[in-house]
Amino acid sequence: MTDGDDEDVEELLDEMRDMLGEDDLDSTPPNEAFDLWIQQQDRAESTLQSYQYRVKPFLEFLTEKGIDDLSELTTRDVKEFEARRWNSDLQRTTINNQFGTLRQFLKYCRDLNAVSDDVVAALDVPDLSKEQRVNTVKLVTDRAQEIIENLDRYRYASREHVLTLLLWRTTARIGTLQSLDLDDVYLDDEDRERLRAELEGDGYAPHVVENILNESSLPFLFPRHRPESETPLKNKEDGERVINIADWVAEVIQGYIQVNRDEVTDDYGREPLLTSQKGSGRLSKSAMRNWIYILTQPCEFGGPCPHDRDPEECEAREHGHGSKCPSSRSPHKIRTGAITHHRDHGWPVPAISEKANTSEKLIEGVYDQPEQLVRGASRREHLDKLDDSDEP
Numbered sequence: 001m002t003d004g005d006d007e008d009v010e011e012l013l014d015e016m017r018d019m020l021g022e023d024d025l026d027s028t029p030p031n032e033a034f035d036l037w038i039q040q041q042d043r044a045e046s047t048l049q050s051y052q053y054r055v056k057p058f059l060e061f062l063t064e065k066g067i068d069d070l071s072e073l074t075t076r077d078v079k080e081f082e083a084r085r086w087n088s089d090l091q092r093t094t095i096n097n098q099f100g101t102l103r104q105f106l107k108y109c110r111d112l113n114a115v116s117d118d119v120v121a122a123l124d125v126p127d128l129s130k131e132q133r134v135n136t137v138k139l140v141t142d143r144a145q146e147i148i149e150n151l152d153r154y155r156y157a158s159r160e161h162v163l164t165l166l167l168w169r170t171t172a173r174i175g176t177l178q179s180l181d182l183d184d185v186y187l188d189d190e191d192r193e194r195l196r197a198e199l200e201g202d203g204y205a206p207h208v209v210e211n212i213l214n215e216s217s218l219p220f221l222f223p224r225h226r227p228e229s230e231t232p233l234k235n236k237e238d239g240e241r242v243i244n245i246a247d248w249v250a251e252v253i254q255g256y257i258q259v260n261r262d263e264v265t266d267d268y269g270r271e272p273l274l275t276s277q278k279g280s281g282r283l284s285k286s287a288m289r290n291w292i293y294i295l296t297q298p299c300e301f302g303g304p305c306p307h308d309r310d311p312e313e314c315e316a317r318e319h320g321h322g323s324k325c326p327s328s329r330s331p332h333k334i335r336t337g338a339i340t341h342h343r344d345h346g347w348p349v350p351a352i353s354e355k356a357n358t359s360e361k362l363i364e365g366v367y368d369q370p371e372q373l374v375r376g377a378s379r380r381e382h383l384d385k386l387d388d389s390d391e392p
Contacts, residue, residue, distance in 0.1 A: 026114055082099075141344070162256045175232075184224060234357070
């Protein structure tokens with residue numbers, strides 16, 4: 001084909017684009033579109049950071065290709081980027097997450113009239129089975145109970161005891177536990193009346209106050225969204241909720257407050273529940289993670305190492321390296337195991353969704369990893385209901 005033929009073909013394509021109205025895209029720099037998209041996301045800071053991490057490779061690809069205007073982006077470019085990611089060492093679940101976020105961004109660009117529908121449709125987000133969607137490494141019930149029993153025996157009412165107990169018993173995120181002040185802990189009737197006064201002082205409508213108090217059977221926790229003093233909740237005001245706790249859990253917390261809690265305030269004059277003698281006085285999320293990695297190591301309480309390592313020489317026993325133990329678990333894996341534990345013991349999805357402050361869809365698709373034998377046994381109680389029915 002000659003150069004003249006190429007020009008004729010290009011002119012024909014231009015005419016077709018004019019007819020289809022696809023040549024009316026607005027000139028938009030990729031980074032400008034991304035900044036606009038991020039600014040309009042009503043998400044937690046950690047979520048926004050994950051979005052930036054997932055879309056960054058695509059923005060770098062556009063720079064490499066010399067594409068400084070999204071209207072120049074073609075389906076071929078999208079497919080080339082897609083092929084590069086598949087040819088990397090990324091796992092399928094990682095690609096699913098990155099492409100899913102990238103598709104959201106491209107759809108936003110389409111709404112800006114910066115790219116065409118074809119460009120959005122060109123990106124194939126891989127389907128995942130439930131097994132692939134879920135990272136099945138969790139803290140199983142038997143292991144969690146063993147850890148809590150050891151803490152109860154050897155470190156009763158310590159900060160680590162309270163941290164582990166609340167993670168397992170409340171299914172809460174570490175950000176929620178970090179946000180708790182002494183004033184967010186309600187253990188007796190005096191605390192309950194204090195909550196009433198606080199809610200009324202915060203301007204809550206009377207019927208809302210009564211609803212909250214009616215839901216709050218002592219003892220309980222009531223985390224608050226306080227972004228102005230650096231303890232936001234992931235779901236903001238929607239994360240504020242009553243979290244009921246057992247009486248014996250309250251006794252552990254009371255013992256910790258009376259004996260082991262450091263008498264400190266943070267940089268904002270608040271009295272954190274979980275304290276530290278370092279930094280602001282409030283136990284940081286990184287410190288929480290480090291403690292949980294250590295506490296979930298099998299050798300922490302003198303148990304045998306399943307990995308044939310010498311605890312005296314193991315790098316995972318060094319400060320800040322607890323996650324290097326293959327058996328250690330993160331706080332998120334405790335949350336996953338705790339939600340599964342609740343479901344295995346009959347908690348319905350809507351109830352655990354409210355307690356864990358996450359969607360029912362996530363409970364069913366990600367967090368709920370049933371122990372099949374336990375879940376099967378719990379269903380036997382429903383068999384008699386069939387015999388009680390008049391239907392055949």
